Amino acid sequence: MNFVSRSISRMAKYTGKNLASLSEAEVKQWIDSFDTVLTDCDGVIWVDNNPLPGAPEVINKFIENGKKLFFVTNNSTKTRPEFVEKAVRLGFNVTIDNIISTAYLAAQYLKNVGFSKTVYTIGSTGITKELDAVGIRHIGIGPDTLQGTLADTVAEFVPDPDVGAVIVGFDEHFSFVKMLKAASYLNLPGVIFLATNTDERFPMPDRVIPGTGAIVKAIVTSAERDPIVMGKPNPYICDVIRKQYNVDPARTLMIGDRCNTDILLGKNCDFQTLLVETGIHKAVDIEQYAASDDLDTKALVPDVYLAKLGDLLPFL
């Protein structure tokens, strides 16, 4: 029995277990069982512009100890350099190679299929700067609203014959006119349809900020087509990491605060999984999932969980 299969069978024993309940030797053995770490950002290593206690130290120790490390974010509004700038400012010793964002993945997807046409983009400069970086032309970002009547707008819209893909990400300027244009392009043969992510919404006190998923659903309904989704929990990220960085899934750990995106991504990619309780989901949620008869719900249970990422520091 080699170490990999030993570590996997050992992990099965710990499904849904609190890391804090294990012995020091067991935690250290667990840390030795992975050499690649993928981590979600908001709610795991920082909240808005504040690093979570001990998170920078743990991430920096992982890197010092030779683990490959990737920040994996569904947020499509920032470019990778913008993520690096924020991470460094908050104390994380990372470079652009440590960042996997959905805007980056979308640009890479098109580059990898040899795309040489124009992209109609519903989204922000987070996406278009990544397209610029790989030399792909784009149209569509910024405000685009009804001019005159709907009939005028329809008549004035001359589809650009060079458009060969539509990317949908978070767009605070999303409008009926953008939906009309995206659906019209997606009706043409061969046009590629990518979505950065499908997060439904961001609840705040007294407000609900719609997520990219709401915009994607509007386009899917009017285009009568489904997109290739770049973000968690879709396993496309896994393909990229395995091919581009030569990563062994069994020796990879996915860390997150949301079971239905982060942990599910880990499960979809055959990674090990760790939930931290500094964001959306908590131990009580894990208990509920574990007690369910539904296999899709049971799949949301992480291998292990921990109150906060910083609690790993004494073991590193």
Next chain:
Amino acid sequence: MNFVSRSISRMAKYTGKNLASLSEAEVKQWIDSFDTVLTDCDGVIWVDNNPLPGAPEVINKFIENGKKLFFVTNNSTKTRPEFVEKAVRLGFNVTIDNIISTAYLAAQYLKNVGFSKTVYTIGSTGITKELDAVGIRHIGIGPDTLQGTLADTVAEFVPDPDVGAVIVGFDEHFSFVKMLKAASYLNLPGVIFLATNTDERFPMPDRVIPGTGAIVKAIVTSAERDPIVMGKPNPYICDVIRKQYNVDPARTLMIGDRCNTDILLGKNCDFQTLLVETGIHKAVDIEQYAASDDLDTKALVPDVYLAKLGDLLPFL
């Protein structure tokens, strides 16, 4: 065996049959088997601004012969008086009492539940004029786009504490900001959620015009709630007709050109059904549905079909 059950058992024999293949006596017997007629408009009695051949004469004969007649439309952009104006102009001898539109149904729904607050409306004056007609306050229609940054817009949005319902219909000014407001209102306890209809889209040459269904899907995703849908094929229309007009479903005929809205509404309401081939679906579609093993697909088969409504004229 009374006439109603006789006519139903007779109809079962004709499922999916061409009316033109029946004898004159059989067609006349069929016409005698209903005393209420519900008909879709576009693709059945007119196309855009042109009446279909013979359609005004058939509809006018139905009315002369004492049948209750209703135009039933999912279009939420016109008020009932505006529909009457168009119908009369195209040769139909109808009044406001012959029109059932989804905007009217939404206003009636709120009136019937004793609603006395304000409606946040995603839609057009087709909806708000119907609300005005029953004395219900409303906010929201017209352009509403991002002012400054998203953070500015979120901060400036002060939810109106009097809003007690959200109506979603066709809105060419639909925007991210409107989605944010609707989802925020729908997050409050007790707020009613109505949608006029869920038609996905209107394909045109080289263009796709998104339908109300695409807007509804965006709101449903960000609000994490489902609306009460007024339009076809939802049986809410049936409730209204039965209560308000004392109609017997078994002696009611639904005429349409779309199996998945018009015919399905008829089936959902236990009406008799007639497909005319002047719009979306044709005899070849009926054959496909009839051959399916799937019961939901089989339900799309109308009792009878006919090339065009005007072909009934010789029998009236």
